[in-house]
Amino acid sequence: MRPIPADLAHAQEQWHATYRQLAARPRTTLRRRLIHLSAQVLFHPYWRGQRSGAWAALHDVGRGGRS
Numbered sequence: 001m002r003p004i005p006a007d008l009a010h011a012q013e014q015w016h017a018t019y020r021q022l023a024a025r026p027r028t029t030l031r032r033r034l035i036h037l038s039a040q041v042l043f044h045p046y047w048r049g050q051r052s053g054a055w056a057a058l059h060d061v062g063r064g065g066r067s
Contacts, residue, residue: 004046004057011040 015037022030 001057002046005044008041008044008046011037011044015041 015034018030018034018037022034
């Protein structure tokens with residue numbers, strides 16, 4: 001498996017943080033940020049041609065390593 005780029009891991013961590021904030025207090029600005037981060041993560045060049053163990057590993061990063 002290729003290592004996950006730092007910018008991609010950071011975007012995923014920010015996605016999780018924004019999601020938690022949005023759950024606590026719904027705001028339009030947080031929804032917009034979540035949409036932006038979702039696109040940033042989903043369309044990152046790292047994912048071209050693969051979505052398997054690396055996707056799960058990245059998803060796990062935002063949860064603090066929990067499954």
